[in-house]
Amino acid sequence: QQENNLDPELTVLQNLLVFARYFDIAAPEAERRSHELLTFMALEHREESRVPDLSGGLLRRLVMARALLNRPELLILDEPTTGLDPQSRHQVWERLEELRADGLSILLTTHNMDEASRLCDRLIIMDGGRLLVEGKPAELVLHHVGRHILEIVDPVDGLAEFLGKRQVQYENIGHRIIISIEDGSDLYREISERFCSGGCAMRMATLEDVFLRLTGRELRE
Known part of the structure; x- marks a missing residue:
């Protein structure tokens, strides 16, 4: 679980209300926005819970709610779903898609290629501090790998x-x-008839195939 700087002595709601004061948001407006964001992040039933009682997925959603309190034009996220279970991960993705559809600009870093494909209009792949490629996910897949992968x-x-x-x-x-x-x-038919002893499978190419093609398959420190 990644570190956060939520106040463990405060409730979920209190964490948002205190944070709102840093932006001089008036108390009535801060309370309205806090309840609105807790509902948006499906946290309204936990507003009186304290931070140590929250799971990793709930904590991640609370941090995102707090980041949206001052209505930013740009939301910066560092691996927002690392360590989350599939249900929590998809819930975070759905909320981010809603925010993007509403016009919020989102800059995120991730090692999850499914996440990058789903959330990014454009992306860059970096390796060892070097920028390797930049573009739209689907175009990168088509250009560097092709439409299909046969294993x-x-x-x-x-x-x-x-x-x-x-x-x-x-x-x-x-x-x-x-x-x-x-x-x-x-090609699949010919290979499956002549060369498959352990099995053949054809699937759509993905952004992960691009990443592995460009960066290699060797383990990293």
């Missing part, structure tokens, strides 16, 4: 030679071969 588990001998003759881009990662293809139906 072959424990392929039989001859597949690499077969792919080389057809000038098909692929990665050999030991017990699996990963192939990037535009339209995989014909």
Whole structure:
């Protein structure tokens, strides 16, 4: 769970009301905004709870509610769903999508490629402090990987030679071969008939495929 600077001695509602005073928000308006944001973040039933009693997902939503109290034009988030369970993660995503639809600009960092694909209109991929690519998620996938990924588990001998003759881009990662293809139906049929011993699966290419293609598959410190 990432650190936060919520006051553990105060309730959920009190944390928002105290924070509002830093922006000289009048008490009646601060209370109105606080209740509005707690409802928006599905925290209205926990407004009298104290911070130590909240789960990681509830804490993350409370921090976001607090960040919205002064109605910013830009919301900056650092890995907003790290460590959250799937239900909490999707709830945060839904709230961020609503905020984006309402015109709020959001700048976020994330290692979750599903999150980046879902929330970002544009993104950059960085590695070791270097900017590798920039663009719209779908365009990056199409440009760097293609439309489909074909994965072959424990392929039989001859597949690499077969792919080389057809000038098909692929990665050999030991017990699996990963192939990037535009339209995989014909290729899939031929490979599955001739080279699949452990199984073949075709799927849509994703932003994670782009990330791994550009940064490599080696483990990082």
